[in-house]
Amino acid sequence: MPDSPMPDSVQSTARPMTQAARLARMEFLRGDAAKLEGQLRELQEQIARLLDGCEHTDANGRSAVMGGRTKVCAHCGRIVSATSDKLWG
Helix, strand or coil, rough: CCCCCHHHHHHHHHHCHHHHHHHHHHHHHHHHHHHHHEEEEEEEHHHHHHCCCCCCECCCEEEEEECCCCCECCCCCCCCCEEEEEEEE
């Protein structure tokens, strides 16, 4: 982490941290974690948008649907109804 107030390698070889330094480092790491969580949410939304148009096939055109009674796409995880199951008559 280049933005870190004190690199991890310096912390391990330096004298013990003061409580004030610990609290400052904790706040910095919380801010960094919040930023990364936001980036992760954005990436997950991009993946969800990509999978909205899933054709339930592999790149080579083979079906990516798997399962027995309940068919599920291996890529997007959605339940796929290949045929209409008649329960009676």
